[in-house]
Every structure is written in C-alpha cells, then in structure tokens.
Amino acid sequence: MSSESEESQSGVEVRKAPSTLRSDNPSVANSALGNYMTIESDENLLVASASSEASSTASQSNGIIHTEHSEHKPRLLLMGLKRSGKSSISNVVFHKMAPHETLFLEATTQIKKDSMRSFMDFQVWDLPGQIDYLDQSFDADSIFGGVGAMIWVLDAQDNYMEAIVRLTETIVHLQQSFPEIKYSVFIHKTDSLAEDYREDIIRDITQRVSDDLFDAGLENPPVSFYPTSIYDYGIFEAFSKVIQSLIPQLPVFEALLNTITASCRFEKVYLFDVLSKIYIASDTSAAELATYGLCSDYIDVIVDLSEVYGWERGRKDDGSKRAKDISKQSAESFISNVKGYSLYLREINTYLALVGISKEARFEPEKALVDYNVQALQKTLKKVLRRG
Helix, strand or coil: CCCCCCCCCCCCCCCCCCHHHHCCCHHHHHHHHCCCCCCHHHHHHHHHHHHHHHHHHHCCCCCCCCCCCCCCCCEEEEECCCCCCHHHHHHHHHCCCCHHHHHHCCCCCCCEEEEECCCCCEEEEECCCCCCCCCCCCCHHHHHCCEEEEEEEEECCCCCHHHHHHHHHHHHHHHHHCCCCEEEEEEECCCCCCHHHHHHHHHHHHHHHHHHHHHCCCCCCCEEEEEECCCCCHHHHHHHHHHHCCCCCHHHHHHHHHHHHHHHCCCEEEEEECCCCEEEEECCCCCCHHHHHHHHHHHHHHHHHHHHHCCCCCCHHHCCHHHHHHHCCCCEEEEEEECCEEEEEEECCCCEEEEEEEEHHHCHHHHHHHHHHHHHHHHHHHHHHHHC
16 A cells, blocks of 8 residues: 555554546546545645635744644633533543543542644633632632633533532633633533423523623624534534634634535535544534444544554654654545444644545446545645645
8 A cells, every 4th residue: 555645653554546536637537536526626725715714824823733833722611610520531531531530530629731733732720619709818810811602511510500600600701801701601411301302491591691691781792502422422522613613724624614515415524633532623514423423432442442453653854764754644444334324534734634424326337436535535635734
C-alpha cells in the first residue's frame, strides 16, 4: 500500500484512490464517478472562503483555536449546586471514567482545573457548588475573566427551584461584567425519568429560567438547554454543542462537511475530536443520538486497535527514511454491515478524525471515490485550521 503525505500519530496504513480518478478526460471521469462528484476542483474556492470567514471571526474569538504561541487557554466552567453531577460529567467526558464508577466520587471542595490538549487547547474548571462566587470577597476576574462558556448542571431529579434561582442570579450578575460568556444549562440525570414526565420537567425548567431572566431585564440571553445523562451519549452531544459555540470556523466546517456529504452520499458526517469523542462540527442535516453512538463506538474500536497494532510515528527530522515515511501516513478505516450501515473513518490530523455513516448497499462499490474525495477534504480542512 502507498502512504499519504499526512501527519498523525496512529500507525494504520492508508490506500490512495486509483489514478484514473484524476483523469482530465471527461469521459473517463464521468464513467468512474457515476452519480458521484469530486470536490478537488472546488478546493481552492473552499479554502479561500474558509480563510475569509475564519479571519473575519478570529478577532472575536480571543484565539480560541490552538496555536503554538497561545498564552491563554479558553475556559469552560462547570457550576451548579452540590451533588448535581458536575464532577461525574467531567470525569466521564474528559477522563474516560466508567459512569458507574462516579458513584464513589467525593464531593468537590475546591476548584478543580483540568487542562485539555486537543485540536483546541482549553481548560475545564469544576467549581464547588456550596460556594457563592458572586460574593464581593472573591476576585471575579480571576474566575470568570477569559471564560468562553459556563455550564450550569441542574439535577432534574431534585427540587430544582433553588438551583434555578442561583442560576438566574449568576447569569444576571455575569452579563454585566462579562457579556461575552455563553451559557448552557445541562438538565442532568434525566435518564431515569419516565418519558412524559421528563419532557414536562425539561419544559418547566426551560420556561422558568427564561421567565426569570426576562423579568431581570435580559430579553435574549445567550442560554442553551440540553437534557443530559452520563449513562448515554447525551452528555457528549451536549458538550459538543458547547465546544462548537467557541469555534469561529464552525460555519466553514459545516459548509465543507455538507459538500462531502452530498458528493459521497453519506447519511451523516462528523468531525470528531478523537481524545474526547466530542464532535466539533457535522453537516447540517438532522442528527440522531443513535447515529452519533455508532460513530463514537467506532472511534473507540479504532483507537483500541491502534494501541495494540499501531507503531510510533517518529519525527520527520530524526534523520531516518523510515521515520519520514511513517510520519507521512494517516489512518483510514472502513467497516460495513453495522446495523445496516457502513462506517468510514479518515484521520484529519493528530487530534481530529472524520467519520461518515452511509447505507451499506450504496457505499462500498464506490469506496475508492470516497477515499479520493475525503483526501481532498482533508487537505482543505488542514488549510482552514492553519489559517484560523
């Protein structure tokens, strides 16, 4: 197998699309493509558009996307009352703790700071729920300055009236001094509630918070609501939406993924952060939690296989030809007949992977074309990330 000139950490060999797909002869190209189309001819246009949008929004993002010279990492704050589930969420999402093991976690008594190195470096601060951080004795700038998003975890199985009061007070106070913060409310522990009752609880909490904020003079506060549970993929879906709100290039990513979805006829395409299984972007078609779950489990399988059968990439500059060859390879995987779907994974860079899901019968015969199209997308995404 020949290797691609892409940089990554896993040691999975990749295949290149047949050279006939690059033919300038229209008859050859049309016979090979059928109803598919390549995106290579649009690559420069997409990159130019991506660069323009990214540069126009980068100044508003405070350097959210990681660069080697970043001095400050954007922060996510996990807040909420005591025993609402903040630490459990942090450990399940960012530390791979099994949900049942969170039962033995002790209550948080001081601020816990986790630094996450990924495609976007950021920090997650878990704040103890028994402390009033709006008290004047606290240095608000040291806690809330530079915060990208605040996540308020609200226990849906508990009496949530006090939590709603604390939440609205916090938002009203912070909006005055830190208007750039985005707010997300995780309506947590909804998994064990009956379906009808769960919908009533979610609706009641959403309405009460919105009404209280309106009464306080905030007509359109930047607040989003997500039902969550650590026992299903809902918590990863919610965190994905929070992270996406901090990415200035999100519209560009979505446009590119819409293009690859149409050209390869995927049902759904995600751009995953492999380490956390949070997806930083997807095409704009409707998503189902079950579809996300398939893709997430697929990443787990690939990562586990890479740890067993992969090899260390080495560095391009360590002098050996083998190290240079290995450093240019990128991971690719394809699996069929998974609940009637085919799953496709392509490594974009060290931290990101594209995962597409398609109906099995109409995908496998044209896989070489899909490889070619995704390789073109991979190059474009890397240019967008570099210029961001």
